[in-house]
Amino acid sequence: MNKIIQNSKISGNVGKAIIEAPYIAHHRKAGQFVIVIVDEVGERIPLTIADSDREKGTITLYYQIVGTSTHKLSLKKEGEYIYDVAGPLGHPTDIRNYGTAVCVGGGIGIAAVYPIAVAMKEAGNFCINIIGARNKDLLILEQELKAKSDQIIVTTDDGSYGIKGFVTDELKKILDSKKVDIVVAVGPVPMMKAVSELTRTYNVKTLVSLNSIMVDGTGMCGGCRVTVNGKKQFTCVDGPEFDAHLVDFDELMKRLNTYKDQEKESFEKHTCQLEKYHGR
Amino acid sequence: MADKIPRQKMPQQDPAKRIHNFNEVPLGYDEKTAVLEATRCLQCKRPTCVEGCPVNINIPGFIKAVKEGNPLEAFAVIKQTNSLPAVCGRVCPQEDQCEKLCVLAKKGDPVAIGNLERYVADYEREKQHYTFTKGETVKGKRVAIIGSGPAGLTAAGDLARMGYSVTVFEALHKAGGVLVYGIPEFRLPKDIVQYEVDALKAMGVTIELSRVIGTAETVNDLLSSGFDAVFVATGAGLPLFLDIPGENLQGVYSANEYLTRSNLMKAYRFPEYDTPIVKGEKVAVVGGGNVAMDSARTALRLGSKEVYIIYRRSKKEMPARIEEVERAEEEGVIFKLLTNPVRFIGDEKGRVKAVECIQMELGEPDASGRRSPIPVKGSEFIIDIDVAIIAIGNGPNPLIPKTTPGMDTTKRGNIIADPETMKTSKRGVFAGGDIVTGAATVIQAMGAGRKAAKAIDEYLSTGVW
Ligand SMILES: Cc1cc2nc3c(=O)[nH]c(=O)nc-3n(C[C@H](O)[C@H](O)[C@H](O)COP(=O)(O)OP(=O)(O)OC[C@H]3O[C@@H](n4cnc5c(N)ncnc54)[C@H](O)[C@@H]3O)c2cc1C
Ligand SMILES: Cc1cc2nc3c(=O)[nH]c(=O)nc-3n(C[C@H](O)[C@H](O)[C@H](O)COP(=O)(O)OP(=O)(O)OC[C@H]3O[C@@H](n4cnc5c(N)ncnc54)[C@H](O)[C@@H]3O)c2cc1C
Numbered sequence: 001m002n003k004i005i006q007n008s009k010i011s012g013n014v015g016k017a018i019i020e021a022p023y024i025a026h027h028r029k030a031g032q033f034v035i036v037i038v039d040e041v042g043e044r045i046p047l048t049i050a051d052s053d054r055e056k057g058t059i060t061l062y063y064q065i066v067g068t069s070t071h072k073l074s075l076k077k078e079g080e081y082i083y084d085v086a087g088p089l090g091h092p093t094d095i096r097n098y099g100t101a102v103c104v105g106g107g108i109g110i111a112a113v114y115p116i117a118v119a120m121k122e123a124g125n126f127c128i129n130i131i132g133a134r135n136k137d138l139l140i141l142e143q144e145l146k147a148k149s150d151q152i153i154v155t156t157d158d159g160s161y162g163i164k165g166f167v168t169d170e171l172k173k174i175l176d177s178k179k180v181d182i183v184v185a186v187g188p189v190p191m192m193k194a195v196s197e198l199t200r201t202y203n204v205k206t207l208v209s210l211n212s213i214m215v216d217g218t219g220m221c222g223g224c225r226v227t228v229n230g231k232k233q234f235t236c237v238d239g240p241e242f243d244a245h246l247v248d249f250d251e252l253m254k255r256l257n258t259y260k261d262q263e264k265e266s267f268e269k270h271t272c273q274l275e276k277y278h279g280r
Numbered sequence: 281m282a283d284k285i286p287r288q289k290m291p292q293q294d295p296a297k298r299i300h301n302f303n304e305v306p307l308g309y310d311e312k313t314a315v316l317e318a319t320r321c322l323q324c325k326r327p328t329c330v331e332g333c334p335v336n337i338n339i340p341g342f343i344k345a346v347k348e349g350n351p352l353e354a355f356a357v358i359k360q361t362n363s364l365p366a367v368c369g370r371v372c373p374q375e376d377q378c379e380k381l382c383v384l385a386k387k388g389d390p391v392a393i394g395n396l397e398r399y400v401a402d403y404e405r406e407k408q409h410y411t412f413t414k415g416e417t418v419k420g421k422r423v424a425i426i427g428s429g430p431a432g433l434t435a436a437g438d439l440a441r442m443g444y445s446v447t448v449f450e451a452l453h454k455a456g457g458v459l460v461y462g463i464p465e466f467r468l469p470k471d472i473v474q475y476e477v478d479a480l481k482a483m484g485v486t487i488e489l490s491r492v493i494g495t496a497e498t499v500n501d502l503l504s505s506g507f508d509a510v511f512v513a514t515g516a517g518l519p520l521f522l523d524i525p526g527e528n529l530q531g532v533y534s535a536n537e538y539l540t541r542s543n544l545m546k547a548y549r550f551p552e553y554d555t556p557i558v559k560g561e562k563v564a565v566v567g568g569g570n571v572a573m574d575s576a577r578t579a580l581r582l583g584s585k586e587v588y589i590i591y592r593r594s595k596k597e598m599p600a601r602i603e604e605v606e607r608a609e610e611e612g613v614i615f616k617l618l619t620n621p622v623r624f625i626g627d628e629k630g631r632v633k634a635v636e637c638i639q640m641e642l643g644e645p646d647a648s649g650r651r652s653p654i655p656v657k658g659s660e661f662i663i664d665i666d667v668a669i670i671a672i673g674n675g676p677n678p679l680i681p682k683t684t685p686g687m688d689t690t691k692r693g694n695i696i697a698d699p700e701t702m703k704t705s706k707r708g709v710f711a712g713g714d715i716v717t718g719a720a721t722v723i724q725a726m727g728a729g730r731k732a733a734k735a736i737d738e739y740l741s742t743g744v745w
């Protein structure tokens with residue numbers, strides 16, 4: 001059981017939760033994640049550890065409300081408990097002084113790229129952050145990232161804020177104008193794929209953090225398997241970061257759809273119960 | 281007189297009914313049947329059955345108590361050497377162990393030792409007469425156990441009884457290892473496992489759930505943070521795949537994932553529970569062991585209409601318990617023997633829709649003594665399916681071996697440990713169970729836990745490695 005210290009919506013459908021988890025707060029490194037079980041009947045969902053406070057023993061998670069588990073999480077109030085948090089899991093990002101680092105975050109992926117960008121900056125890199133979302137409402141962490149970077153570029157698909165267009169357009173401009181030593185991209189699979197295809201032509205080392213569907217997060221079930229360089233890899237223990245140029249993104253995209261129908265069923269049941277509850 | 285009484289059958293749920301629920305299949309003995317079965321035992325002076333039991337339970341001793349109407353006394357006898365009798369009575373391959381060596385097996389049916397053990401343990405649990413006393417932590421030494429499967433739980437119990445302060449670290453949010461995430465409810469009800477775990481807690485064992493060792497803290501960190509010895513009992517939790525085309529299509533599962541979703545996460549009660557599972561109409565399970573039978577029988581209970589076991593050798597070579605194969609057959613599982621999958625075929629959305637198989641024939645015996653299967657050219661055929669479950673075995677999870685310098689492993693990644701003391705090549709570190717032997721049995725893992733506890737006690741008392 002982990003206590004919720006703070007939980008609030010920070011934009012349209014993104015929540016921020018600060019959760020008591022002293023062990024994880026103490027040990028976690030950039031790039032690692034936790035597995036959260038919201039309540040007794042809950043599933044195990046992976047969420048990136050965006051930040052932590054060792055002294056207070058807390059971790060910060062950002063979650064996009066897309067289905068049953070994330071919606072349930074959004075309903076938890078300060079002082080309440082969630083059933084379980086396991087971690088830190090996965091390999092930390094290989095943080096080094098590469099020279100110039102570009103961190104690209106799309107949608108909720110901004111939350112995942114945030115701790116990496118901070119660590120890259122702290123390691124001495126010249127750090128350019130590009131963040132993008134479909135619209136202004138979905139944009140998160142702009143101020144926080146701004147404070148921790150040498151340059152920040154913001155895009156929205158619909159032009160409701162920042163530059164109208166995709167993160168890849170802006171990344172291309174940077175790649176054309178200066179030498180980039182590493183790119184880290186986290187976001188929806190199509191975005192990561194597009195970034196990867198772009199940087200491949202420039203021959204720039206690129207890391208992506210994959211969002212496979214997980215169960216245990218310890219390498220036991222193989223459900224999170226992805227094909228990297230033609231080989232099976234488990235995202236939870238071999239990743240979550242991989243060399244973007246070796247990842248089979250199309251396969252990952254298909255595997256993410258495995259539970260589409262059931263996720264809908266679960267969410268409908270869940271919201272229907274909520275209506276009953278509120279309607280009394 | 282004894283040989284006139286036939287071996288007492290245990291009543292079972294009717295196959296037609298049971299495939300619609302996850303309740304336990306065998307229903308247990310009542311007192312009368314148990315006593316009757318107990319009278320079949322000859323109380324041998326040199327009981328060979330005991331040699332067949334990896335933890336050497338005093339079998340005639342406990343059976344005598346059953347016969348005399350004293351199940352609690354029988355329980356105390358069993359508990360001297362076996363900490364999980366309710367589990368072993370259910371899942372031990374008795375036909376290869378204790379019952380195989382029972383003298384009665386020579387001429388007819390052996391005493392139903394497993395059934396009696398189950399009866400005794402269930403009696404105790406249901407009546408809750410036995411009290412667990414909290415061990416006094418008198419030794420002033422601390423032992424860390426990694427993994428809460430049968431090996432870890434057994435070692436924890438023994439060490440706590442000896443007076444050590446014991447902490448079990450478990451990666452998942454429930455303790456029990458394969459007993460909770462792998463073996464289905466209809467074979468091993470989860471409240472039985474929980475009862476055993478609670479008993480350990482009552483004895484003073486600390487269980488730290490959701491603590492994965494090897495990502496943040498390593499074995500070395502445990503040793504330097506005040507633990508005097510570490511027992512690695514992390515099991516064989518790495519699912520093996522066939523490495524054939526189409527294996528990453530939607531609907532293709534490892535048995536570990538399929539069973540974990542259903543057992544640990546209770547996907548069979550979706551959407552009451554949040555974890556989903558793909559419920560196929562037609563399911564192919566690849567493999568011939570207990571894990572394959574469990575997967576196939578789970579699929580039936582989830583509502584699948586046609587469930588195939590695809591196994592590359594013949595029935596004789598199947599590693600699953602005979603009892604489990606029989607139950608799977610009774611329930612309508614279709615066996616495709618001497619058959620091997622060559623590829624999975626997907627639809628345009630990337631969902632599995634068929635499996636292409638090839639017929640096999642048995643050639644000369646291989647190194648393991650089993651006749652190795654050879655594909656028959658041109659015999660390919662296709663089975664339509666919408667779920668496939670790969671149950672061809674598990675390897676050792678590399679997390680601990682990779683992060684523990686100085687601890688030697690085999691080429692396959694299993695930890696090398698002395699078969700008697702469970703000592704690894706690294707001072708203060710012991711290992712046992714499936715992580716050492718590769719996928720084996722519950723009782724063997726328990727045996728390893730027991731030996732490790734004894735050796736840890738010796739090491740911590742004498743300081744001699
Ligand atoms: C290592 C890792 C780190 C992650 N970090 C974060 C994070 O920091 N914040 C965050 O909001 N999410 C993160 N995710 C994704 C998150 O785990 C899923 O969004 C979550 O499991 C959805 O659960 P749900 O029950 O709310 O929705 P579901 O009902 O499970 O799904 C609803 C919708 O989301 C889609 N979906 C489901 N699972 C995923 C997934 N793994 N990735 C992308 N889409 C998915 C489904 O296709 C469906 O359309 C991470 C995933 C991984 C593997
Ligand atoms: C589906 C299935 C059916 C089976 N049926 C039978 C049967 O009928 N009869 C029989 O005798 N045997 C059966 N077996 C085999 C038997 O279950 C195993 O041999 C036995 O459980 C091994 O015990 P163990 O303690 O070595 O490991 P496990 O039971 O595998 O437990 C290991 C534990 O360690 C934890 N762990 C792993 N890595 C870490 C880490 N880094 N940090 C912290 N914790 C970690 C795991 O989460 C797990 O809980 C079956 C196995 C399966 C999978």
Ligand code: SF4
Pocket residue numbers: 332333334335336337339362368369372374377378379393394397723
């Ligand atoms: S523990 Fe297993 S092998 Fe030993 S007596 Fe019981 S059933 Fe037989």
Ligand code: SF4
Pocket residue numbers: 320321322323324327328329330339340381382383384391393
């Ligand atoms: S060998 Fe059989 S008959 Fe003899 S003591 Fe053991 S169980 Fe009883």
Ligand code: FES
Pocket residue numbers: 213214215216217218219220221222223224225234235236237
């Ligand atoms: S989530 Fe199960 S192996 Fe990665």
